[in-house]
Amino acid sequence: MKFADLHLHTQFSDGTFTPQELVLYAQKGGLSCIALTDHDTVEGCAPTAVACAAVRMEFIPGAELTAEHADTEVHVLGYFLDTANEMLLARIAQFQSVRQNRIHEMVAALNKHGVPLKVEAVFALANCKSPGRPHVARALVKEKLIGSLDEAFERFLKKGRPAWVPKTKMSALESMELIHQAGGLAVMAHPGLNRTDEIIPDLVAAGMDGIECFHTKHSTVMSERYLEIAEEYGLLVTGGSDCHGFSKNKPLIGTVRLPYEHVEKLHAARKKLQTTNARK
Ligand code: AMP
Ligand code: ZN
Numbered sequence: 429m430k431f432a433d434l435h436l437h438t439q440f441s442d443g444t445f446t447p448q449e450l451v452l453y454a455q456k457g458g459l460s461c462i463a464l465t466d467h468d469t470v471e472g473c474a475p476t477a478v479a480c481a482a483v484r485m486e487f488i489p490g491a492e493l494t495a496e497h498a499d500t501e502v503h504v505l506g507y508f509l510d511t512a513n514e515m516l517l518a519r520i521a522q523f524q525s526v527r528q529n530r531i532h533e534m535v536a537a538l539n540k541h542g543v544p545l546k547v548e549a550v551f552a553l554a555n556c557k558s559p560g561r562p563h564v565a566r567a568l569v570k571e572k573l574i575g576s577l578d579e580a581f582e583r584f585l586k587k588g589r590p591a592w593v594p595k596t597k598m599s600a601l602e603s604m605e606l607i608h609q610a611g612g613l614a615v616m617a618h619p620g621l622n623r624t625d626e627i628i629p630d631l632v633a634a635g636m637d638g639i640e641c642f643h644t645k646h647s648t649v650m651s652e653r654y655l656e657i658a659e660e661y662g663l664l665v666t667g668g669s670d671c672h673g674f675s676k677n678k679p680l681i682g683t684v685r686l687p688y689e690h691v692e693k694l695h696a697a698r699k700k701l702q703t704t705n706a707r708k
């Protein structure tokens with residue numbers, strides 16, 4: 429049996445692994461195929477493709493776009509993206525700049541609350557175009573301003589806490605269009621984590637291709653329910669660990685293993701999309 433992990437992060441967003449480390453751990457986890465889905469960036473795809481090719485592992489270039497629909501935050505995974513697509517790159521660059529500004533706002537809020545974190549400390553640690561809250565949390569721990577990552581989120585960074593800054597998000601419909609015009613398939617990430625069940629019908633009507641049924645934060649019961657939903661709407665099935673490297677615990681990669689038959693269905697759907705895009 430072959431297995432895949434289609435939800436992974438590297439240092440190009442808020443993961444701790446380099447592409448090379450990610451591929452090493454993917455091999456250890458017995459995977460034949462991985463997809464890189466960093467937040468709002470495709471920068472890590474080229475180096476990860478090189479690292480995969482060196483060990484003959486299949487690689488799917490992707491991204492996890494932060495989006496919203498009907499006041500609900502939804503993460504939209506794109507698979508088989510053309511990482512040189514100009515419209516995609518231009519649009520995600522805007523969201524990267526929003527993320528960078530947000531770091532300044534979060535640090536200013538922390539300072540206001542008596543936490544003397546310097547913005548340079550966060551950027552030195554993040555060193556990527558798509559920084560996020562985990563980088564602020566790690567910088568707080570590194571500078572010994574707080575005891576743990578959990579404490580950083582609980583006290584300051586989670587929704588409603590003093591240094592929480594909302595993110596400007598793309599509409600989910602736009603994110604799917606952006607993915608499609610870049611040759612990719614659009615998949616709803618971890619519906620059980622973001623509680624996005626209610627918006628599934630709308631997104632399906634707008635052309636969503638698949639749903640992430642298997643995820644670290646999905647119970648067996650949840651995964652079974654999403655498999656039924658996938659069947660009901662004729663959606664592709666994906667899954668992944670959402671590994672962020674060495675974050676709170678040991679790396680999650682290898683703990684969620686998607687049977688390869690689902691990747692074969694993704695390939696078939698991609699071919700169909702290519703034919704449709706060519707007719708446009
Ligand atoms: P952002 O995209 O900047 O809002 O950050 C979201 C990321 O923060 C998620 O992808 C998780 O990796 C991480 N995260 C969210 N909540 C927590 C938490 N309570 N503890 C640790 N990490 C978290
Ligand atoms: Zn993340």
Ligand code: FE
Nearest residue numbers: 492503617618
């Ligand atoms: Fe996510």
Ligand code: FE
Nearest residue numbers: 435437492670
């Ligand atoms: Fe993720």
